[in-house]
Amino acid sequence: MTPIHLAILLISLAGFAALALATERHAEHLLGRLPAPQWRLLARVVGWLLLASALALGVVNMGTGVGITLWLGWLSIAALALVFAFPKWPWQPQQRVAPARPARAAKAGAAAQALPPAPPRTRRRIAAALLAAVPVVFLVALQFTPVKPLLRDDALDGKAGPWTFRIAETERRVPDLVAMDIPMKSYQLRFCATCDEQIRAAYLKVNKPRSLRAAGIVLNGVRWDRSVDIQLPANTTPDSILWLTVVGKDGEVHQAQLRLADVSPATVAWFQQREETPPAGRASPAASPTASTIERPLK
Amino acid sequence: MTSPHFACRARQTLAAAGALLLSASAFAHNPVVECRQISADTIQCRGAFSDGSLAPGVRLDVMSYEDKVLVSGKLDKSSMLSFKKPKGDFFVLFDAGPGHVVEVDHAEIVAGAAR
Numbered sequence: 001m002t003p004i005h006l007a008i009l010l011i012s013l014a015g016f017a018a019l020a021l022a023t024e025r026h027a028e029h030l031l032g033r034l035p036a037p038q039w040r041l042l043a044r045v046v047g048w049l050l051l052a053s054a055l056a057l058g059v060v061n062m063g064t065g066v067g068i069t070l071w072l073g074w075l076s077i078a079a080l081a082l083v084f085a086f087p088k089w090p091w092q093p094q095q096r097v098a099p100a101r102p103a104r105a106a107k108a109g110a111a112a113q114a115l116p117p118a119p120p121r122t123r124r125r126i127a128a129a130l131l132a133a134v135p136v137v138f139l140v141a142l143q144f145t146p147v148k149p150l151l152r153d154d155a156l157d158g159k160a161g162p163w164t165f166r167i168a169e170t171e172r173r174v175p176d177l178v179a180m181d182i183p184m185k186s187y188q189l190r191f192c193a194t195c196d197e198q199i200r201a202a203y204l205k206v207n208k209p210r211s212l213r214a215a216g217i218v219l220n221g222v223r224w225d226r227s228v229d230i231q232l233p234a235n236t237t238p239d240s241i242l243w244l245t246v247v248g249k250d251g252e253v254h255q256a257q258l259r260l261a262d263v264s265p266a267t268v269a270w271f272q273q274r275e276e277t278p279p280a281g282r283a284s285p286a287a288s289p290t291a292s293t294i295e296r297p298l299k
Numbered sequence: 300m301t302s303p304h305f306a307c308r309a310r311q312t313l314a315a316a317g318a319l320l321l322s323a324s325a326f327a328h329n330p331v332v333e334c335r336q337i338s339a340d341t342i343q344c345r346g347a348f349s350d351g352s353l354a355p356g357v358r359l360d361v362m363s364y365e366d367k368v369l370v371s372g373k374l375d376k377s378s379m380l381s382f383k384k385p386k387g388d389f390f391v392l393f394d395a396g397p398g399h400v401v402e403v404d405h406a407e408i409v410a411g412a413a414r
Contacts, residue, residue, distance in 0.1 A: 178329075178331060178349035178350070178351070179331055179347045179348065179349055179350070179351040179352075180331065180333045180345065180347060182331045182333060182349075184329065184331070184349055201398065203398060205402065207402075207404065209402075210362070210364070210366060210390065210402070211366055213392070213394075213400060214390075214392055214400050214402045215400075216400075216402075217329060217330075217398065217399060217400075217401070218397070218398025218399065229329045229349065230329070231329070231330075231331045231332070231349075231401050233403070233404065233407050234333075234407045234409065235404075235406055235407050
């Protein structure tokens with residue numbers, strides 16, 4: 001990978017150097033004389049092509065996101081290197097290094113006239129407005145960025161054996177209906193930093209697991225924020241319990257229970273509403289006196 | 300240099316957003332199962348994945364509350380498995396691999412054909 005980084009840097013350096021040769025000021029500074037306009041045009045084209053090929057090199061070898069980011073990083077370094085290298089350029093014209101002070105003062109008016117014309121006022125205003133818009137857009141975007149679930153007020157703290165954790169539903173809303181209209185809910189969970197090292201896997205499900213095999217769905221991730229999508233039973237009630245089963249690296253198993261109504265109030269309300277107003281055509285629970293409750297002790 | 304930089308940033312943001320969407324859809328691939336009582340003594344279960352894809356060949360076990368395997372089978376081509384309703388309390392395990400086991404308790408089973 002190092003040759004790619006080096007290549008991006010060197011091509012960017014060459015690209016910027018070519019772009020410098022395309023400008024009157026730097027071309028004279030670097031060459032000691034002003035090249036013909038067609039040569040400067042050629043340098044401009046070559047410069048941009050070199051920068052584009054450095055970008056292409058990054059994107060092809062490292063993917064779009066990483067490639068563009070690294071290209072921008074190497075561009076900055078190349079540009080900075082040239083900024084510091086140019087004043088030390090050994091072949092720059094002498095008269096530009098130490099211009100005669102009195103002469104400069106005398107020709108102040110003439111020098112001002114020789115400067116390139118300033119960009120039109122409208123263009124400058126647009127540029128200033130765009131510059132000012134950057135922090136505004138950033139602040140607006142920041143305002144609309146949702147708080148991470150585990151940092152929200154509704155996140156709950158718990159303990160499974162020696163391990164403390166924090167859990168929250170990913171979205172504070174009713175469950176998502178997936179295939180076969182099965183309600184699914186997504187949760188995020190984080191163990192304490194030292195706990196993470198001792199945990200092999202964690203599983204989540206509604207209702208008490210009957211065995212380790214049926215402990216639920218394994219939480220995604222091995223440390224820090226873990227996440228999981230679980231199917232909610234058709235007979236979820238406000239009393240349903242969310243069971244977290246944690247298996248340590250030493251094989252020890254610990255469990256924690258949380259009331260689903262505390263973690264996902266909107267979901268429980270949705271189930272209650274569904275129970276009260278069954279839609280037309282929806283199958284009713286099988287004829288059994290205990291159909292609506294789970295026959296198992298919840299400790 | 301301003302406009303190319305903005306263009307690149309925009310592309311970068313788009314790429315990041317695309318990656319997020321991709322990871323979200325990849326994540327939403329969890330086993331789901333639904334069981335229904337289709338006749339007086341027959342239960343039909345249908346296992347699938349949350350993205351709607353079927354799961355033919357995936358194991359489905361019917362267990363007693365004493366953790367005994369009453370029925371063990373694999374989902375057919377249409378991702379379904381029918382079995383005779385056991386006498387006592389039971390639950391169904393849809394086993395799509397370690398850590399991807401979904402349970403359906405007999406109390407959850409409603410009447411009607413599986414969807």
